[in-house]
Amino acid sequence: MATTLLSIRGLTTVFHCRQGQIEAFNNVDLDIDQGQVLGLIGETGCGKSVLGMSILRLLPPNGVSRGQIIYKYRDLLGLSPQVMQRIRGAEIGLLPQNPSASLNPVLSVGQQLMEGLRLHRMIKKEKARVAAQTLLGCYGLRGFNNRYDEYPHQLSGGMKQRVLAALSITGKPSLLIADEPTKGLDGVARNQVVALLRQLTRETKMALLLITHDLKVAANLCDQIAVMYCGEIVENGPVGKVLVSPLHPYTQGLLASLPENGLHPIPDYSPGVPGDIQGCRFYPRCRYRQDKCSCQTIKNKRINETYVRCLSASEGREN
Amino acid sequence: MAHYILKRSGLLIIVVFGVTIATFVLMNMAPGDQAEMVAIARYGLENLTADEIENIRISEGLDAPVWVQYFHWLSHIAQGDFGHSLVTGDPVSQEIIARIPATLLLSITSLVFSLLIAIPAGVISAVKHNSFVDHGVRIGAMLGATIPNFWLALLLILLFSVTWDWFPVFGYGTASHIVLPAVTLGAGMAAVTTRLIRAGMLEVLKQDYIISARAHGISEKRVIFRHALKNAFIPVITVIGMQLGHLLEGTVIVESIFAWPGLGKLLVDSIYARDYAVIQACVLLFAVFFVLINLLVDLLYVILDPRIRYDRGAG
Numbered sequence: 001m002a003t004t005l006l007s008i009r010g011l012t013t014v015f016h017c018r019q020g021q022i023e024a025f026n027n028v029d030l031d032i033d034q035g036q037v038l039g040l041i042g043e044t045g046c047g048k049s050v051l052g053m054s055i056l057r058l059l060p061p062n063g064v065s066r067g068q069i070i071y072k073y074r075d076l077l078g079l080s081p082q083v084m085q086r087i088r089g090a091e092i093g094l095l096p097q098n099p100s101a102s103l104n105p106v107l108s109v110g111q112q113l114m115e116g117l118r119l120h121r122m123i124k125k126e127k128a129r130v131a132a133q134t135l136l137g138c139y140g141l142r143g144f145n146n147r148y149d150e151y152p153h154q155l156s157g158g159m160k161q162r163v164l165a166a167l168s169i170t171g172k173p174s175l176l177i178a179d180e181p182t183k184g185l186d187g188v189a190r191n192q193v194v195a196l197l198r199q200l201t202r203e204t205k206m207a208l209l210l211i212t213h214d215l216k217v218a219a220n221l222c223d224q225i226a227v228m229y230c231g232e233i234v235e236n237g238p239v240g241k242v243l244v245s246p247l248h249p250y251t252q253g254l255l256a257s258l259p260e261n262g263l264h265p266i267p268d269y270s271p272g273v274p275g276d277i278q279g280c281r282f283y284p285r286c287r288y289r290q291d292k293c294s295c296q297t298i299k300n301k302r303i304n305e306t307y308v309r310c311l312s313a314s315e316g317r318e319n
Numbered sequence: 320m321a322h323y324i325l326k327r328s329g330l331l332i333i334v335v336f337g338v339t340i341a342t343f344v345l346m347n348m349a350p351g352d353q354a355e356m357v358a359i360a361r362y363g364l365e366n367l368t369a370d371e372i373e374n375i376r377i378s379e380g381l382d383a384p385v386w387v388q389y390f391h392w393l394s395h396i397a398q399g400d401f402g403h404s405l406v407t408g409d410p411v412s413q414e415i416i417a418r419i420p421a422t423l424l425l426s427i428t429s430l431v432f433s434l435l436i437a438i439p440a441g442v443i444s445a446v447k448h449n450s451f452v453d454h455g456v457r458i459g460a461m462l463g464a465t466i467p468n469f470w471l472a473l474l475l476i477l478l479f480s481v482t483w484d485w486f487p488v489f490g491y492g493t494a495s496h497i498v499l500p501a502v503t504l505g506a507g508m509a510a511v512t513t514r515l516i517r518a519g520m521l522e523v524l525k526q527d528y529i530i531s532a533r534a535h536g537i538s539e540k541r542v543i544f545r546h547a548l549k550n551a552f553i554p555v556i557t558v559i560g561m562q563l564g565h566l567l568e569g570t571v572i573v574e575s576i577f578a579w580p581g582l583g584k585l586l587v588d589s590i591y592a593r594d595y596a597v598i599q600a601c602v603l604l605f606a607v608f609f610v611l612i613n614l615l616v617d618l619l620y621v622i623l624d625p626r627i628r629y630d631r632g633a634g
Binding site: 053056058061081085086087088089090093094096097098101102103104105106107108115116119120151153164167168170171 | 448526531532533534537538553626
C-alpha cells in the first residue's frame with residue numbers, strides 16, 4: 001500500500017465579491033498517494049483549477065480556503081507565507097494552464113530556467129547553465145544551445161510548454177499539479193504533452209494531479225480519477241472503474257457525450273455557481289432523480305474501490 | 320538598427336525645419352517693434368534716439384522681408400554660425416554653451432528625483448492595492464500632477480527658505496541651491512510616473528507569468544522587482560521620454576523663478592529683449608533635444624523589451 005502524499009479534507013474555497021460570497025467548491029475530500037497520477041475531471045467552471053491553486057495557496061486576494069490540506073503531515077493552510085513559498089516549486093510544482101502567457105516575456109528562457117535551478121539546487125551560475133541545458137535536452141528541445149538566449153515570443157506554444165515543464169521540475173517536487181495541460185491543443189500536440197507528462201512522472205517518480213476536461217488524456221495517464229461537478233467531487237475511483245463502468249449519472253453522461261459513444265449530450269447546462277442547492281447538485285439534470293435526492297445532503301457511498309455521491313448508485317447499474 | 324537610426328535622423332531634420340520656421344514667423348507677429356526692443360535692451364530706455372533704432376534696423380538686417388531674414392539665418396546655420404546676440408554682441412554659440420551645464424544639471428537632478436519618488440511609491444501602491452498607503456499615494460500623485468509648478472515653487476520658497484531657512488531662495492552654485500528648483504520640476508513628473516507605474520504593476524501582477532513565477536517558489540520580492548517591474552516599466556519609458564520634453568518647457572518657468580542661469584532663463588530674457596538670434600538658437604536646440612530624447616527612448620525599448628527589434632527582416 002502506497003503512502004498518502006497529499007490528503008485534502010473538507011476543503012472549501014470561496015471568493016468574496018461585491019455580490020457576496022461565491023463558492024468555487026465545497027467540502028472536497030481527495031487523496032493522492034506517492035507517485036500516483038490522479039486525474040481531476042469535470043467541465044469548465046466546476047472548480048477544478050481553483051482546487052489546484054488552493055493547494056498552492058495562490059488564489060487571488062479575495063479567495064479564501066477552509067478545511068485541511070495535509071501534505072507530508074503538515075497542514076498547508078496553517079503555514080506561514082514564507083514556509084509556503086519554500087514548498088512551492090520544491091515540494092509541489094505547477095505546470096500552468098496557459099503556456100503562451102506563463103513565461104515572462106522580458107526574460108530569456110535560459111534566465112528563467114537558471115533562476116529556478118539556482119533557487120532550488122543552490123548551484124553556481126556556470127553549473128546552472130549546464131544543468132538548464134541538460135534539462136531542456138531531456139524535454140525534447142534539441143539544439144537548445146542556440147535557443148538558450150531566446151525569449152518566449154521566439155518559441156512555439158509546444159516549446160513553451162516544454163520549457164515550463166522543465167521549469168516546474170527544477171525543484172524536484174514530489175507532486176506536480178498540471179492545470180489543463182492539453183487545453184486548446186490539436187491532436188498531435190496533445191499526444192506530445194501526454195508523452196511529456198508520462199516521461200516526467202516515470203523518470204522522477206513524482207505524483208501528478210492532472211486537472212483536465214479531456215477524458216481521453218485522463219484515461220491515458222491516470223491511475224485514479226476524481227470527477228468534479230459544480231464544486232463537488234461526485235465520483236472518485238480507479239481509472240479502470242470510473243471511466244469503464246461509471247457509477248454516478250454525471251460521469252455516465254460525460255462518457256456518453258464523447259463522439260465515439262454517440263455524442264449524447266447531458267441535457268441542460270451546468271448551473272455554474274451552485275448557490276444554495278440542497279441535496280444533489282446534479283438533481284435538475286439527472287435522469288435517475290427521485291424526490292429524496294433534492295432534500296437531503298448526499299453522503300459518499302463506497303462501492304468496491306469507488307466513492308460515489310449518489311443515492312441510487314449501485315453496482316451493476318449501467319447506461 | 321543603423322537603417323532605423325538613419326531614418327529617424329531624417330525625421331529630425333524635418334522637425335527642426337518646421338520648428339525654426341514657426342518661431343521665425345511667430346517672432347515677427349509678436350507686438351512691438353523689434354529694432355526698438357533691441358535698442359532698449361542695448362542702450363536703456365532713457366537715452367534712446369530714433370537714429371539708434373534705425374541704425375539697429377539696418378545693421379541687423381531687420382528691414383528685410385521675413386523670408387529673406389530666415390534664409391539669411393539658415394545659410395549661416397548651415398556653416399555652423401549661429402550669429403551674435405543683438406543685445407550683447409557676443410556669439411550666440413558662446414552664450415548657449417555657457418548655459419547648457421546649468422540646465423542639464425537641473426534636468427537630470429529633477430529626473431532622478433522624480434524616479435526616486437515614483438518607483439517606490441508606484442510599486443508599494445500597487446502591491447498594497449486599495450490599502451491606506453495606496454490611497455495616500457494616489458492623493459499625493461493627484462496633487463503633484465495638478466499643482467502648477469510656478470505656484471509650487473512659491474510655496475516651497477515660502478516654507479523652506481522664508482520660514483525655515485533651510486535652502487536659499489534663489490541662485491546657483493552650491494548643492495543646496497538645486498534642491499528647491501529640482502523638487503519643483505520633479506514633482507509633477509514624479510506624480511505622473513507614480514500613477515503609470517502603479518497602473519502598470521497592477522496590470523502585470525495579474526498576469527499568468529507572475530502566478531507561474533510564484534508557483535515556482537520565487538520569493539515575493541524577486542517576483543515584484545525582477546519579474547513584474549521590468550514589464551511594468553516598458554510603457555513608463557515612453558512617458559518619461561515625453562516628460563523630458565516637457566521638462567525643458569518647465570525649466571523656462573522654474574529657472575526664471577529661481578534665477579537659475581540655464582537655457583530656460585536665457586530664452587525668457589531673450590524674448591523680452593527680442594534678441595531673435597538667441598531665441599532661434601535656443602528653440603533650435605530644444606527641438607533637437609526633444610527629438611533626440613525620443614530616439615533614445617525608442618532605442619531603450621530594445622534593451623527593455625526583447626520583443627522589439629528595429630532590424631529589417633527580423634520578426
